[in-house]
Amino acid sequence: MKRIVIGVVGVALLAGLFSFTWLGGDHSFEISRNLNIFTTLYRELNTHYVDEVSSEKLIGDGIEAMLKSLDPYAAYISENDIEDYRTATTGEYGGIGAIVGQRNRANTVIMPYVGYPAHTAGLKIGDEILEIDHQNLENKTSTEISELLKGQPGSEIVLRVKRYGRDKPFDVTLTRSKITIDNVMFYGMYNETIGFIKLTDFTTDAGSEVKNALDSLKSAGATKIILDLRDNPGGLLDEAVKVANVFVEQGKEVVSTKGKMASWNKTYTTPYASADNDIPLVVLTSRATASAAEIVSGVVQDYDRGVLVGTRTFGKGLVQATRPLPYNSQLKITTAKYYIPSGRCIQAIDYSHRNEDGSVGKIPDSLKVAFKTSKGRTVYDGGGIEPDIPVTPQKFSNLLYNMVSQNLIFDYANEYAFNHPEIPAPRQFELTDAEYIEFVTWVKGKEFNLSSQMDDAIKALEEMAKKEKYYEGMEPTIEKLKAKVSTLKENYLETFKDDIKFMLEEEIVSRYYFHTGMMEASLDHDPAVLEAAKILADTQTYSKILNQ
Incomplete structure (x- = not known):
């Protein structure tokens, strides 16, 4: 059986030797030559290496190393990982609706999502899950447990649970459902006039969720808004355009993409009338505000639509697209760079050298290029978005x-x-x-x-x-x-x-x-929220920041 698998891999790779004729010239020969070396090397390893080798692992490691040499975001998505990728981009999966992780070496409910099976069945934070469908969970990894909890909506799952204050474990039967993770994690009134919106992702419907939150807050009396994009990793480009459109009038450029192929050179504008393009706005940013969240932050700053408070954002301005590969796998590949309305590129100048958390490090002034906002304020590129008012995050001992x-x-x-x-x-x-x-x-x-x-x-x-x-x-x-x-x-x-x-x-x-x-x-x-509320409470200061 192993020889058959290897044969299939070899045939697939050899087929590639003859699929680059459209490139022409020396480049086509170089690709064919190197693929030939690769398949021959793999065949020799499989035949002569002292131990048995896993074709899937060896080829997978080779693909991963190849992509890692390009940039941090190109990735190979195997058939086994495709569902996790879809969950990350759509915010939907079939399961019980709870975050489960390790606490005191026990598989523990960290947070149930309100209204979903785990919550309605009465699972509590701190409950230890001992068994899933009568399978003992000892020595199982978090990934394996996550897979056991997921399943088709409508299917039943039985958990054996140990709870604080109860002597004996007990069984809980749940019916899995389609879980849709909200992009707007929370919204509410900060005080009598200021509304607060926490946006955690840019999956499907992020724009409509922000609009609905804004409408609800205005009905509750909000005349000013804090939009919290801290630690938001980004997501779908279309949703970034829609979120920006909530606060920016119709027909305004949001972002343009520029790549090697002409088909990737596009300009995205706000397609609809805004929900409110006048309400005073403060956007909170952090070192983990990335990608689509940086686009929205940059648009607000470039159009002087609101004040940015917090820390410099992550600096991810590369566009990824997925390309289909054989056997239900996919290639996530970087195809272009983002440019926001002022002309700035969000991407860090050097994405191979970053802080330990992956964010942009200190950028020498000599490498920065100045740009202008719509009202003539000077802003800079070099990586990420620099806030108008820096606020150091709260630090604990x-x-x-x-x-x-x-x-x-x-x-x-x-x-x-x-x-x-x-x-x-x-x-x-x-x-x-x-x-x-x-x-x-x-x-x-x-x-x-x-x-x-x-x-x-x-x-x-x-x-x-x-x-x-x-x-x-x-x-x-x-x-x-x-x-x-x-x-x-x-x-x-x-x-x-x-x-x-x-x-x-x-x-x-x-x-x-x-x-x-x-x-x-x-x-x-929260220091950043307190600073944002202070700025919004002082109309003169707010106006001065946007016109200086």
Whole structure:
């Protein structure tokens, strides 16, 4: 059987030797020569290599390496991965409607989507899934579990669940449904006049969801809008045009694409009358605002339609298209670059050298080119969109992140929800000092490693001192440092009380109000939202930013 598979791969590749005659000349010969080398090399490996080789893995690794050498976004989508790709682009799949992940090495419900099977069947955040259709989940990967949970809408699935506060596991029977993930994760009134819209994706219907949210907020009294595009990875280009069209009048250029082939050189304009092209607008951006979300941010800035607040965006201005390949696989290939109305290209000048999170690094002024907005403000290219008003994201101590990563905040929220049947609305809920003391007592009774970068640095110093044979002279100093850090840790829960309380309150709110509650609870503590509200409240400042 293996020989048959290899034969098919070889025939497919050899067929390619004769399919490039349209290129003509030396280029066609080069392609044929290198494909011949590749197939011969593979045949020799398969025949003579000491161990058995997997044709699918070996060819797959070769394709992946080839595409990775071009840019970070070209990709091979195998038949096995095609459904995940469709889910990412459409926001639809068949399943139970819940985020499931690892917590304390257990397969745990992280967040059920309101109104879908997991939620209506009564699954709660923190529920551990022990079995799916009587299959034990020990040693199964997150991908394997995700595949078991997905299925045709209308099909039944049985989960064995362990819940906090219940002695024995129990079975829950759910009927899978078509899950459509909303692009607008949350919208609501920030105060009496300012509406807030959180857009998390640009899958199908993103434009209509933003329009509906805007109409609803205006009916509720909103005369100003905050559009939150932070951490939005982008998506469909057509939906970027439609979202921009909500705030930009008909017939305006949104984006143009330029590529090697003339067929990819297109200009996209707003096709409809806008929902409101006058309402004061602030758009929030972050280092993870990418692609379609950057187009919308750039359009708002280039037309001086609103104020951008936050941090420089990701810098992904490359257009991807999918091309069909044999056996139901596809090639996602970069075909063009995006250019926004001022003429700027969103793409980072050098996409091979970025920050650790993939976003644009510092760009030398000498590499930037100046452009003008519709009102004559100077803006620059070089990668991503620079906000009009920079706001540094809220940062927490590494010690607090360690508490979160060790699931202390998550576990306590489960216990709190078990002991409190209900809480006030998200923005009204607040832990009392007495309740915080209860949490402190609870934490001290747990075994956990409250480590920090200081611990790591002291440990490295100690090891170096021992290696370099001067530990005896350094020992008193090192021990004093250890004692000082230990004291800091003992006082940590009081020193960082406000930050810990905020994370606790947000996590607890999620047990009662889910995704939307978490977002609503964060509004009054979010530096970028607070700055946006301040700008919108001051008409003179808002106007000055857009006309300077």
